[in-house]
Amino acid sequence: MEGAMKALLDREAIRDCVARLARGEDRRSADLIRSCWWPDATFDYGVHGGDFEAYLAWVVPGADAIKDTQHVLGQTCIELGGDSAKAETHVISYHRVDMGEGDRDTCIGGRYLDTFAFRDGEWRIADRVMLYDWEQDWGDAADWSKGVMGYPFTAEHFPGRAKGDYSERWFAGETK
Template identity: 85%
Template sequence: MEQALREMIDREAIRTCVARLARGEDRRSADLIRACWWPDARFDYGVHGGTFDAYLAWVVPGADAIKDTQHLLGQTHIELAGATARAETHVFSYHRVDMGEGDRDTCIGGRYLDTFEKRAGASAEPEWRIADRVMLYDWEQDWGAAADWSKGVMGYPFTADHFPGRAKGDYSEDWFAGNAA
């Protein structure tokens, strides 16, 4: 029973790390992203690869042409092997891109292949972080010209400035901090 509980806790820590990373990428938050990768980690996204420092410089502040992103995570299959693990996570990523002639909405479906390692972290307690990531692309779709949803959706106006999400700051940061009005 103790082994099963330890594995359940480890799997949840890995899933939490993947979700925290997606949140950090969408907010271009170096602190959130840094907490998910080991400093000596490597990545290969097919269009860009290298060290963790190269990854962080690529994602934060991000390309000026990519105005907004949202990463939706699907199932994560995890295979534990002591202090290492392999995890495959399905991802659906949305991107609003300035193409020079107006914004376009595009989506990518794929999978992250992550090698995790459990090491002593900043608090000296062992924690799971990514040591290596490979991105696999299963499909991409150009959804066309982007709709302007900054003032409302489906013909209905927003009743407050915080509803358009990251387009006007990020209300969720205030909400989690308990500062939401």
């Protein structure tokens, strides 16, 4: 039972790390992202690769053309192996991109192949490879100044999150 409990806790810590990283990427939070990767980690996204500092410089502050992102995570298949683990996580990532002639909404479906290392009592990513399964250009981006489905927003904090995310203040108890 003790081994099963440790495996359960290890798997949950790995899933939590993947979720925190997606949250950090969507908010361009260097601190949150840094908490998920080992400093000597590497990555290969097919379009960009290198060491952790190259990854961080690529994601934070992020390209000016990419105004918003949202990473929706699917199942994570985890294989534990002592102080290392392999995890495949399905991801759908939305991006609002300024293409020079107006914003467009795009979406990518793929999988993260993460190698995790357990050091100093915590699991973090040691290496990541991104696999792409599909991509879709959804066309002209929605105009958030008009609200949603014809209903205007009642406050500025409802749309977007790449900068000044309302949920950060909500978690900190800084809202009404």
